[in-house]
Amino acid sequence: MFFGAPGTAFSEIPGRTRVIVTTDGEADDRCSMVRFLLHSNDFEVEGIVNSSSQFHWVGGEGWHAFHDPEWVGESIDLYGKVFENLRRHDPRFPTPAHLRSVWKVGNISAVGEDVERTEGAEWIAKVLLHDRDPRPVWVQAWGGCNTISRALKIIEEDHPGKMKEVAGRLRLFLIWEQDETYQKSIRPVWEPLGVPTIISDQFDGMAYIWRKVLPEETKCSFEAPWMKEHLLEGHGPLCASYEALDGAFHAEGDTPAFLHTIPNGLRSTENPGWGGWGGRYVKVRGKVWMDPLPADDWQRPEGQISIHNSWSKKLEHVTDPEQVAIRTRYFKPIWRWLEAVQNDFAARADWCVMDYDSANHHPVVRLKDTPLEMEAAAGESVTLDASASRDPDRDRLTCRWWHYPEAGTYPGEPLPDIDGPVAEVTVPTDARPGQTLHFIAEITDDGEPCLTRYARVVVVVRDP
Ligand SMILES: [Ca+2]
Ligand SMILES: [Ca+2]
Known part of the structure; x- marks a missing residue:
């Protein structure tokens, strides 16, 4: 044990990463958004963009219904109610007005629709074309890739001479491929330009199947008593809006996309193979990274990876001890950090309501x-x-x-x-x-x- 020397809180804080989120507004996206906003001091939030997916689109029926894009604005408003207090803990929290200014509606009218020049697609293109800031932009697909696809087509159509430069700035983190646009439009043009791309399946350990696939010792901070004490009650309106399931952690399948970019010292953004809060990946071709093989004899799909062929779904229901061990190992790059990830969430929830001296940093x-x-x-x-x-x-x-x-x-x-x-x-x-x-x-x-x-x-x- 050793004592940390005293110091001011805000010096020596590592640089923030530039991020754009695209989201299909599913319940677990809405949970992820609460956490994302509480981490927004770690990022330069360049965009929050509604998009469709194979799961949700405007006109989708029943479970496929599209949550009104206004949910993002509502989340930002709730963030606005705790913003002044968050600033007491880190002055880098962005203003609600800034977050509102970068929130745009993208391509939401159908699954994989990447034809319409939506405000969201134009916005992503604009950020990527902005040549005065050379730092990478981590563009995350919490839903389909279609709005990102449209943005990249805008660049192809209007600024073909800038594609190489944009490719040097663009980083993709895809939570599965939740429509066909990565394979059909993005991959043929942008993979050859060397865009670093992570396509994750491990994320599922933090999604709806967490109770089945996480080891017992990691679940305490996902259960109702922990969630109630550390997040849902007494932590202000943003945390109270978190859509728990019977009081427990619901699902945050999209959270690993931004956990990967948090500057926590693990330096995950330097190399997806190094492993960090967003998981660990292996290079499968060019600069494309996917999950490590669960076992040596598993085959990686050549094309789209999504719910229909995902390894997480194959492993979800296994009961044979050998298969269970494979599953536990497969999700380990995510679960090995979860205790720290959840405590981080809890501290930020405290920041919503506590003064500096009462909270932890x-x-x-x-x-x-x-x-x-x-x-x-x-x-x-x-x-x-x-x-x-x-x-x-x-x-x-x-x-x-x-x-x-x-x-x-x-x-x-x-x-x-x-x-x-x-x-x-x-x-x-x-x-x-x-x-x-x-x-x-x-x-x-x-x-x-x-x-x-x-x-x-x-x-x-x-x-x-
Ligand atoms: Ca989603
Ligand atoms: Ca401390």
Whole structure:
């Protein structure tokens, strides 16, 4: 254990990621939106755009009905009611007026409709074409890709000379392919231009099937008593609007799309294979990343991946212990972080109603004489030092350094965890030059709820 040195809360906060959300307004999108708005200090929110999907569109009947796009405006209004208090905890929370100004309605009239030049599609195109800001824009499909597809067609039609530049700025995070437009329109044109694209199936661990697929030990913060205490009651109107199911976590299938882009120290945006709050992915072609194979003999679909051929749905109902073990392993890149993710949510819910001194705030991880990337030969030892970390609330911090084998390329046995802020690790003698080992500093305070931040050090094995 060590004590975080005192400090002001707002210095040294990592840069925010630029994000655009497209959403089909399903109940779980509406739950995700509550969390997203409470994380909006972590992002530069460039767009929130209603879109259709294979599940919901205007004119869809019964379960396929389209939730009136105004739900986004209503969520922003509820955010507006707690905004002043959120600002006491981080002045970077965007104003409700800003969020309203970037909320647009996109292509919603039918499944996969990407013909009409909607306001939402024009807006996404405009942001992507904005050449004064060179930083990546993470465009997330919480629903179909059709509005994104229309936006990219606008760029193809009106600004063909800018496509390469846009491709360099665009990042796609797709929650399945919830219509055919990725395969039909986006993939043929934009994959060859090297747009980094993550197509997730693991997200389903946070969606409706969470109770079936998450390990027991991760479920406590999804159950009704936890949700009631930490979110639903006594935390203001935005959290009260969260559509719990019988009081418990409902579903937030789209949440991993933005969890991936939170600057929490895991540096997931640098490489989808490194793993982070939004899951861990493997490169399947070009710059396209999808879920790791559940088992060696599973085949990845060549074309669209969605509810009809998803691995999560194949694994949902298995009961054979071997298959259950495969399922647990498959969702681990998501569930391994969930306790910290839920505590983060709870702290933000507190920020809606509490003053600064009553609430908890994140540790600030600081490494000392420890580059984020270092070289070491097999058999050589390196020191990883996070002892300069601190906590704005002067909370006591605990640190654990752990080896994340799946994130690196060294294929041997995982190295043991090391408790404490300073770790000396020895590169295994059988590691080969060029292989990588990832070490995560996981630093947690003793505030209520406890909050966790990270650092990731990548050790590249060099020639002796
Ligand atoms: Ca959705
Ligand atoms: Ca704290």
